[in-house]
Amino acid sequence: MASPEFLSLEQSLEENLPPADLSNVRRILFGRETRKLDLPPSALVAASQRDFELLAFAFEASKEQLRPARPVRVGLVQNRIRLPPDAPVSEQVGALHGRIVEILEVAAQCGVNIVCFQEAWTMPFAFCTREKLPWTEFAESAEDGPTTRLCQKLAKTHNMVVVSPILERDEAHGDVLWNTAVVISNSGAVLGKTRKNHIPRVGDFNEATYYMESTLGHPVFQTSFGRIAVNICYGRHHPLNWLMYSLNGAEIIFNPSATIGELSEALWPIEARNAAIANHCFTCAINRVGVEHFPREFTSGDGKPAHCDFGYFYGSSYVSAPDGRRTPGLSRTRDGLLVAQLDLNLCRQMGDLWNFKMTGRYAMYAEELAKASQPDYRPHVIKE
Template sequence: MAGSFQSVEQSLHKHLPPEEGKEVLRILYGKAASLQGTLDLPSAAVELAATKNFELAGYSLKELAHAEETRAARVVRVGAIQNQIVLPTDKPIIDQRNALWKRISDIIDVAAMCECNIICLQECWTMPFTFCTREKKPWCEFAESAESGPTTQMLQELAKKYNMVILSPILERDANDVMWNTTVVISNTGDYLGKSRKNHIPRVGDFNEETFPNEFTSGDGKAAHKDFGHFYGSSYVACPDGSRTPGLSRIKDGLLVTEIDLNLCRQIKDKWCFKMTQRLDLYTEELAAAIKPGYVPPIIKD
């Protein structure tokens, strides 16, 4: 059953009465439930996605931002891509990577037809999600340079060809042989813009080799079990206030095209006053003191 369960949204539409379903979606999606509209995507893109066997969905969230008198709307289309591996994990590393390149290139072709300005690829998209195994060989061979590695070079050509920004999360190996979980940012002109990275390669909750062959608990008060749950799909785009689009399939590759107004970011900051109570200078002073040897907390007793 789990393998054929397409999505939560599909099940809700199928089983809930319209009015009740509308209220459930409001709770799940926030304001986006009433404002979002389905994008009218090109028929050629829809047909090509069907031919290439991946889901294509499009939504508009730009209406969540209000019109401003002193600033024009900044509407962009974001394409979020989710994908499975293409070849089995016992195939040569280069073949596995090249097969994923081809798969993602096909999906980006469709994203360009849908006029996407920004493409977001999934974490470590050039390889299987091997981190749960804690094995080094051969998975470390997927690591490459963020600035000039073969994956970055391949995507630079697509970014330039289609005039789109691409965010490419890869396993990076830097010049000092340090490995990083890195997102590479490639500009719409094909230039390397920069990267965001961390080197705590993820072991996600119960999803690691120490645990999943044996019964385990998840710290939720339930009995020990061997099922660590579904681990794929349901990608969505979220707004700064938590409103979101429906998710993609739980069992299929997909491209989610979402039209957004970037002005909403500042509008939510102004409305929710995120920085109103920040005391950054005080935090700096207190933390600098706390990390010094011999630090004694200022405990006041009556």
């Protein structure tokens, strides 16, 4: 596993390859190169002063005769927690609120239309501990909790759609918890919410102690800037999960995550990019950064010694396009804002080129999946 001190694959390539080799390596790794966006000097200065990385790229589509271009700018925010997990809950939340406010001010200067934060952005990712207090105190209402109210204000102020993944307290249904993303319109209204469809039971990810799989299905949100969906974290490992958001019309699928190097870093550059190709849409993969140390040791039931942290959250957030191109990733070690300008016309253009949805055998899959889910199912294996 690459150490936390390893800043990024992209930086290593730039520092160690001659220009001709670098161009070919980048073409093979990332597809046809994305154009760097020019950003206001004031935004670059503000990002430097506030100590976060700021990168910006553009994906173009072919010019059409009957449809104008459909440009939209998305912003992906990755960050570390601001205070240690043993600080008072209200102070931790307040510090993270403050950090997001200052990053969104820069996103607004960059013309971002839709922004998405990392999974459970208002808290440390404490679901490894299996403890209830104080971690369940971070949960709040998706409709009118303090984080949603803050995001409503920011959305309206900046004319920006905000995707805010939180730990939800569902007061209408017995105060149960959910891993939820709240989608807030650029008008400031709560457009709706979606929840995590797949709950990991891998290593330290003991999330079923806190919440279960969503019952909301695969909602897609029509915003002023395009149709978006939110595939939270572990759902990226399930190709059919991406597919269902796409079949419901998503043009951009955000994947807010919290994942560590030892477990998933080799998978990270592949899964969201493959989903963009397979589903003729844009995908936005977001991961937090840093190590979060908890007050008491916990074990994973895997024979390893008890420990006080998950491991290293490696950042590396990126955007991928339906033609297979992807941006370089943000740093593995720093807070960051990745801005990407997408021409949504590229979704249909790549669908017309590759015809995956026309050639997909969905009725056949549905029939066979229905059979496979039955207790008396026998695999269709032909033997001599």
